[in-house]
Amino acid sequence: MGTMRIARPFYSALVLSILGLSAPTLAQPVATASAKSCPTNPDELGAMIDELKGTFECSGLNLRECNEYRAGLIGGGVAASVAAGIGAYKARPGLMACLMPGRTVSSLNSILKDEAEGRPVWAMLALGFFGPMAESAPSSCRFPTKELGKEFRDMSDEHFRESKAIRGEMLDRIMAQKAPDALKKIEVSDAEVRKQFVDGLDQLERQVRADTTGKLAVHKQWMLDDIAKLKAQYRTAGGYADMVADFGKFSANFNLQGKTEFIDAETLKKLRVWDMRDTIRAEKIANLSDPALKAAYQKALLELDTFADMSQMSGKAAYLKGLGYSPDFVERMVSAEGVRRNLQLRGSLLQGAAHDLNYGQLKGKAFLDQKELAQFARQRSLQFFDHPITRWGHMPGINNGVVQSVAKAGRAAMAKISSVAAGDLAGMAKYGLKGIGFVGSKAFAAVSETAFHMGDVHCGGGNPGQFVTIAYDSDKERCAASNERSDLTDAFLFGLSRDEQLKEIQQTNGTCEMLMGLHARYSPSQNWNLSCEGGEATLSGIGEDGSGQMIKFNTEGGMPNDVRWFSDDFDACAKVSFKEDQVEYADVYKYDSGGVCGGGQAIRMTEGAALSRAATRNQRQLMRQFSNWQKHNSFAMASAAGCCQGESTGFCPEGLSSGGPSKVRTNRSRGTTK
Amino acid sequence: MEICRKEYVGRMFSRLIFLGIFALSMAKQAIAKPIWDAQSETAFVELLCADESYFRKCFEVTQPVCRKTLRQAVKKCAGVTKGVTEMIPLHTKMGLCVGARVEKSWSDRKSASTDCRNREKWQ
Numbered sequence: 001m002g003t004m005r006i007a008r009p010f011y012s013a014l015v016l017s018i019l020g021l022s023a024p025t026l027a028q029p030v031a032t033a034s035a036k037s038c039p040t041n042p043d044e045l046g047a048m049i050d051e052l053k054g055t056f057e058c059s060g061l062n063l064r065e066c067n068e069y070r071a072g073l074i075g076g077g078v079a080a081s082v083a084a085g086i087g088a089y090k091a092r093p094g095l096m097a098c099l100m101p102g103r104t105v106s107s108l109n110s111i112l113k114d115e116a117e118g119r120p121v122w123a124m125l126a127l128g129f130f131g132p133m134a135e136s137a138p139s140s141c142r143f144p145t146k147e148l149g150k151e152f153r154d155m156s157d158e159h160f161r162e163s164k165a166i167r168g169e170m171l172d173r174i175m176a177q178k179a180p181d182a183l184k185k186i187e188v189s190d191a192e193v194r195k196q197f198v199d200g201l202d203q204l205e206r207q208v209r210a211d212t213t214g215k216l217a218v219h220k221q222w223m224l225d226d227i228a229k230l231k232a233q234y235r236t237a238g239g240y241a242d243m244v245a246d247f248g249k250f251s252a253n254f255n256l257q258g259k260t261e262f263i264d265a266e267t268l269k270k271l272r273v274w275d276m277r278d279t280i281r282a283e284k285i286a287n288l289s290d291p292a293l294k295a296a297y298q299k300a301l302l303e304l305d306t307f308a309d310m311s312q313m314s315g316k317a318a319y320l321k322g323l324g325y326s327p328d329f330v331e332r333m334v335s336a337e338g339v340r341r342n343l344q345l346r347g348s349l350l351q352g353a354a355h356d357l358n359y360g361q362l363k364g365k366a367f368l369d370q371k372e373l374a375q376f377a378r379q380r381s382l383q384f385f386d387h388p389i390t391r392w393g394h395m396p397g398i399n400n401g402v403v404q405s406v407a408k409a410g411r412a413a414m415a416k417i418s419s420v421a422a423g424d425l426a427g428m429a430k431y432g433l434k435g436i437g438f439v440g441s442k443a444f445a446a447v448s449e450t451a452f453h454m455g456d457v458h459c460g461g462g463n464p465g466q467f468v469t470i471a472y473d474s475d476k477e478r479c480a481a482s483n484e485r486s487d488l489t490d491a492f493l494f495g496l497s498r499d500e501q502l503k504e505i506q507q508t509n510g511t512c513e514m515l516m517g518l519h520a521r522y523s524p525s526q527n528w529n530l531s532c533e534g535g536e537a538t539l540s541g542i543g544e545d546g547s548g549q550m551i552k553f554n555t556e557g558g559m560p561n562d563v564r565w566f567s568d569d570f571d572a573c574a575k576v577s578f579k580e581d582q583v584e585y586a587d588v589y590k591y592d593s594g595g596v597c598g599g600g601q602a603i604r605m606t607e608g609a610a611l612s613r614a615a616t617r618n619q620r621q622l623m624r625q626f627s628n629w630q631k632h633n634s635f636a637m638a639s640a641a642g643c644c645q646g647e648s649t650g651f652c653p654e655g656l657s658s659g660g661p662s663k664v665r666t667n668r669s670r671g672t673t674k
Numbered sequence: 675m676e677i678c679r680k681e682y683v684g685r686m687f688s689r690l691i692f693l694g695i696f697a698l699s700m701a702k703q704a705i706a707k708p709i710w711d712a713q714s715e716t717a718f719v720e721l722l723c724a725d726e727s728y729f730r731k732c733f734e735v736t737q738p739v740c741r742k743t744l745r746q747a748v749k750k751c752a753g754v755t756k757g758v759t760e761m762i763p764l765h766t767k768m769g770l771c772v773g774a775r776v777e778k779s780w781s782d783r784k785s786a787s788t789d790c791r792n793r794e795k796w797q
Contacts (some may be wrong), residue, residue, distance in 0.1 A: 074790075078728045079773025082721050083714070083765040 167304060168277035173323040174303050179296035186284040186297065193276045194234050200270025201231050207263065708761040710748075710768050718769070719744045729776065732790035734783045743779070747772040 168188070175183035205227050263271070269279070288294055307319055320330045722729050723740035730740060751771035758764040784790060 074728060074732075074773075075777025076770045076774030079718070079722055079776070080766045080769035083718055083769025083772075 168281075170307070170320075170323060171277075171300055171304055173325075174300045175296065177323070178303075179293075179300060182293040182296035182300075185288055185290075185293055186281055188277045188280045188284070192280055196270045196276055196280070197234055198231055200267050201227050201234075203267040204263065204271060207267065211262075213262075708755075708759060708764040710752075710755055710764060714765065714768075715745065715748055718748070718772075722773075728790075729780075732785045732787065733780045734785070735780065743776055744772060747775045747779075751775065 172183065172187065175186075205224065208224060208227070270276075272279075285294065285297060307316065317330050321327070719741050721727065722744055723737050724730065725737075729735070729744075730737065733740075735743070748768065751768055754767045754771045755764045758767060
């Protein structure tokens with residue numbers, strides 16, 4: 001019971017912490033409130049949270065209600081805490097300016113995660129709050145996009161590390177089943193990993209104790225406590241799976257980021273426990289003399305990639321069970337995957353929320369009309385709209401509530417979004433703007449007024465946090481995609497300039513000419529093959545589960561630097577039409593993947609405001625249409641721009657040039673429906 | 675002397691009135707009017723019906739149903755905030771009422787998962 005009593009105020013404290021509020025400031029009248037600087041000292045933060053805990057213990061509830069709360073009706077408690085946080089926000093909107101400066105967030109994060117079992121609840125909540133509240137935010141508010149972006153990256157990294165550790169364990173199991181001889185030669189025992197890591201912790205402990213600068217550990221005792229916990233965990237772990245079971249939690253407490261420059265290389269190497277298996281194994285593989293054993297290892301790696309590419313949780317679970325993992329472990333893994341996806345999704349919302357706060361308040365209303373949108377676009381054009389590779393996950397024309405709905409991929413909401421987005425794009429075109437278009441919730445292409453052609457089909461899709469770069473690999477004569485998310489997501493989250501973004505991409509992909517893709521699944525091994533003959537581009541070899549279909553956009557009208565936008569796993573496509581000299585989307589093909597990559601039924605909708613009504617009315621019929629499409633396993637789209645049209649883009653295999661009217665056809669190995 | 679006292683009383687009276695008006699205006703400025711409005715409701719419903727939230731994870735409900743039920747519960751719980759003069763208690767009461775009501779009404783849809791019986795998991 002004691003812990004329960006703590007839980008609720010903690011939650012409330014968490015909410016308030018997110019909002020930059022504290023108990024003492026809450027006691028002040030709104031009128032006299034001023035944005036004061038947020039504390040950065042961990043002790044001060046801890047004290048603040050303690051105070052909040054006290055303040056919110058059954059705040060405002062009578063004895064009966066308080067008892068009811070404590071009695072454990074979970075729903076009531078959860079809802080009360082959330083509502084209390086909202087109330088706190090509303091009581092103190094003036095403190096928005098003090099919203100989560102990076103350092104404070106980092107400190108809070110480490111404190112809060114400890115109590116919240118490593119779950120970055122605050123971040124989830126923050127995003128939930130920022131959206132709905134954005135319109136009422138004071139004009140002086142600044143959303144710390146960059147800092148928060150980093151926090152998201154850190155969180156994702158933690159899950160990445162956990163996944164990586166588990167991956168090493170899985171590799172062992174695969175090889176134990178399929179190549180036991182090879183495994184014997186390269187096996188990395190738990191004891192080896194444990195020894196290295198505990199050695200590293202010992203070394204670090206000595207360094208922390210000796211550190212007088214505070215650079216290694218601002219709060220020395222906490223760091224030492226964490227080290228002690230980690231050592232105990234790793235010394236007593238029964239096996240590697242047990243060792244990594246709480247890895248997320250520990251790595252969250254023990255975040256090495258920002259400390260690496262103060263720790264010597266040898267210690268650091270030993271502390272990277274998530275890399276330890278790979279490190280030790282790499283040494284062993286290098287010493288293998290038998291090529292057959294090396295090949296067996298490579299094959300096991302490929303199988304792991306296949307596993308990583310599976311988008312269906314049930315498939316993943318079955319695979320893990322097949323490798324002999326316990327049901328508990330499987331559940332944990334699948335749950336971790338869910339968290340990862342959620343993080344990615346939430347990360348994508350970040351951009352939208354940021355834009356809400358920074359720009360959405362421009363007019364203080366949810367939807368800007370076309371003229372206002374155009375004015376806004378002009379105003380920002382130098383910074384954003386002229387960038388062929390700038391990606392917008394959100395725009396002031398689409399309000400935060402809609403974005404939230406997008407994240408959840410509700411079908412009705414999606415229909416609504418499509419209509420809004422089409423309106424946005426039409427509005428931009430009307431005013432002759434270059435810009436980023438939207439279909440569905442997503443930015444999908446850099447367009448200009450000359451880029452609209454009757455009959456073009458524009459598509460969009462994906463979560464804004466998901467990127468893929470596609471480059472033509474001349475050695476392998478194919479288009480290779482690299483969608484390691486961090487390379488590019490950061491570029492956008494961190495608000496890099498266009499040149500910086502390009503540099504980022506070039507570093508990622510060498511000298512290949514680049515294409516930008518949207519909405520790829522996060523998968524380290526996803527590749528696409530492209531053939532381009534007779535002006536027809538055919539994309540094949542896309543995800544085993546049917547995801548990864550790509551649509552080529554119209555790129556006529558000047559997309560500089562040969563940066564073209566592609567998309568796989570689109571959510572919506574629309575056919576360009578004209579009405580009274582205005583561009584309008586005559587048809588919107590909505591392809592609702594239900595928030596999961598690949599698959600889904602498409603809904604064709606009619607134009608304008610009737611989109612969502614039409615979707616409802618025609619849904620069944622349209623589902624049948626698209627079911628046929630799936631059956632035929634291909635989808636031809638009329639597009640004015642061909643893969644090989646015009647100048648060499650680097651995307652087409654050498655020797656091929658433009659043909660006649662072109663099509664993009666996607667071949668899918670297997671469709672999924674949802 | 676009598677005149678002086680009258681003047682004094684009159685001066686004090688007008689000062690008191692002034693102070694009263696001033697205090698009232700300050701109070702109006704100083705205290706944010708507690709209110710559960712559309713914004714509160716939107717944030718509340720969105721957070722509680724998010725994919726990873728307790729209500730979505732522990733009950734077999736779709737998001738639209740979740741939203742609809744919560745909004746209905748908010749209407750039914752409007753009475754609990756009567757007379758509450760502070761923002762946080764007002765919201766807390768509303769949340770408690772709505773959450774408890776929804777929990778009860780969905781009791782037959784609740785997952786058997788142990789996580790869904792563990793309050794700390796969702797705090």
